[in-house]
Ligand code: 3HC
């Protein structure tokens with residue numbers, strides 16, 4: 001149960017909101033807070049009030065779990081709390097620490113002054129949940145920092161530092177040292193000085209740069225994602241500059257309610273909680289304490305190894321980088337440096353930081369030089385023989401208890417673990433996505449033998465590396481790539497049946513992906529999957545439909561962007577995909593040779609044909625317990641494959657469409673096309689009128 005306490009420190013009352021873990025404004029908090037405020041105002045014992053969050057000091061805003069549930073009758077809410085603060089006869093000073101977000105910042109802005117510890121982050125992240133701020137953020141923030149900065153904070157949703165907030169006038173002081181004591185001292189001094197304690201609502205808005213809102217609207221219209229929330233936010237901030245405060249507030253309230261009820265917001269809130277639920281892994285309890293990881297080693301300095309080494313260096317963890325080929329090691333290091341320098345050129349890190357990060361990466365030439373690492377990740381060629389040879393060397397060289405991980409995309413990590421049985425409890429997969437230093441998804445591949453502590457350690461490490469870790473069981477392609485296969489297959493069949501790459505890509509980007517499957521394949525390089533197909537060609541079932549066009553492109557040396565041609569052609573130096581008549585001719589010829597008569601196919605069929613296989617395969621993955629929950633699958637697809645988060649991931653999307661509708665289409669496709677047998681779990685969920693199992 002949340003508690004709100006009032007403690008007297010001389011003539012200053014300190015009100016602490018204690019609602020672990022993040023002091024959200026859940027039911028009960030506003031009522032208790034209003035009661036404490038009334039007590040503090042009663043009589044003449046106090047001159048002023050300091051308001052803060054308990055525990056870590058974070059105030060995360062409204063309780064997101066309670067959105068969509070009826071607010072208990074008669075129970076005060078966040079807005080009532082804000083009204084009470086503004087009505088307080090004694091000045092209220094918000095003392096902020098950790099993160100002060102959403103409704104937390106809205107409450108702070110209603111106070112008479114705001115002070116913060118230096119590391120505090122302040123923001124209005126509501127847009128990431130699909131709605132504008134709903135408790136005065138769009139009205140008070142522009143009055144404090146100006147409309148331009150307010151718009152930026154509200155539209156990108158990212159928090160700013162306390163230092164920045166002070167420079168912009170959002171807070172009145174940055175306080176070093178023990179925050180409660182410093183805030184009480186600040187309150188005493190401010191009261192002695194007579195303020196100023198002017199409420200933000202009473203301030204006039206500062207002049208607005210010409211064309212600010214028009215430009216913002218034009219940009220919002222181009223933006224991927226929940227445009228309604230962005231446009232509503234712009235309207236509300238504009239209202240802060242044109243309407244009296246209370247009218248602006250009313251406008252914000254109705255925009256907030258409208259967007260909160262939208263499918264976009266529902267999906268984004270699902271993604272928020274699914275990501276956090278993914279951190280809770282069955283069989284990995286509180287007793288599985290993560291082991292300390294102070295150093296790392298990466299084997300293979302190619303595309304992935306280099307990126308993985310950067311992840312460690314970025315997180316401040318020293319890492320040794322080893323490659324069998326000295327020239328590849330030098331190339332890998334040069335690429336890493338180039339990447340850091342490009343980041344510095346964009347102003348995101350300093351030149352000194354480039355050197356600091358490079359300094360954490362030590363190139364080494366032998367396995368005997370990596371034995372001290374707490375975790376070793378291999379990212380060598382995707383061949384079982386090469387991987388097992390590397391693991392044998394790790395067995396011989398790694399210190400006892402070191403975690404040994406494979407970045408394999410498809411290989412059986414149980415089989416790899418079995419080659420070094422004495423260490424099998426420490427072996428698992430860490431499947432990073434390319435570019436590894438950028439993509440947030442980390443599939444943690446749980447072998448049969450990995451101990452709960454090994455898993456807990458890698459999950460904790462993933463978060464330190466700023467990743468979203470999701471545990472997958474062992475199967476071909478794990479969660480993400482296994483699902484991708486059906487998607488790509490259908491996209492290629494659609495070509496033979498009547499589409500062109502640009503039509504398929506357009507339908508998929510229209511759905512919300514940043515790229516369609518063909519532009520994506522050109523970017524990743526067609527040769528990688530070609531090599532895989534060739535190595536598996538002997539095992540291919542001849543009765544299964546197979547589209548040869550991707551192979552034909554590769555036979556012509558069309559590997560995608562890197563060769564200037566793939567599914568599209570590219571002008572020299574450009575990454576813009578251009579429709580290529582030569583590809584169309586190949587598609588038409590392929591269809592003819594297979595006796596397929598091409599027809600017009602609309603975007604709706606394209607979307608269903610490409611995306612329903614994700615749902616069907618996702619259902620199989622769920623039934624096999626490769627993924628522990630439907631939300632884990634959604635987390636993989638949103639963070640690793642750019643599934644539009646405002647659609648919630650494939651499993652959430654299917655639930656919102658209605659599983660009976662999805663099953664009906666899958667069943668209809670199964671009558672015409674190869675590979676559409678409905679997943680038993682999907683059939684059962686529909687028969688029983690249930691959702692995905694939880
Ligand atoms: N409501 C309910 N639960 C919340 C919450 C919130 N606002 N914010 C975090 N939580 C929960 C998480 O679900 C998680 O729960 P779990 O332990 O059961 O999984 C727990 O708090 C800890 O969260 P994190 O794992 O994310 O902890 P971190 O320390 O990594 O991050 C944080 C803390 C920066 C506060 C981060 O949780 C966060 O960004 N929270 C969301 C903040 C936000 O979006 N606020 C706006 C809310 S909407 C609003 O205020 C509307 C208003 O305008 C009217």
Ligand code: NAI
Nearest residue numbers: 300301302303304323324325328379380381382408409434
């Ligand atoms: P790459 O070919 O770019 O790099 C592999 C590196 O490993 C080369 O530098 C090579 O010299 C080195 N190497 C090979 N054998 C070695 C050995 N025995 N000892 C030490 N070094 C050795 O390959 P890439 O793309 O980085 O892939 C590496 C692994 O990551 C593969 O398992 C791949 O499936 C996986 N992966 C690749 C992704 C991608 O998009 N490229 C995405 C996710 C996983």
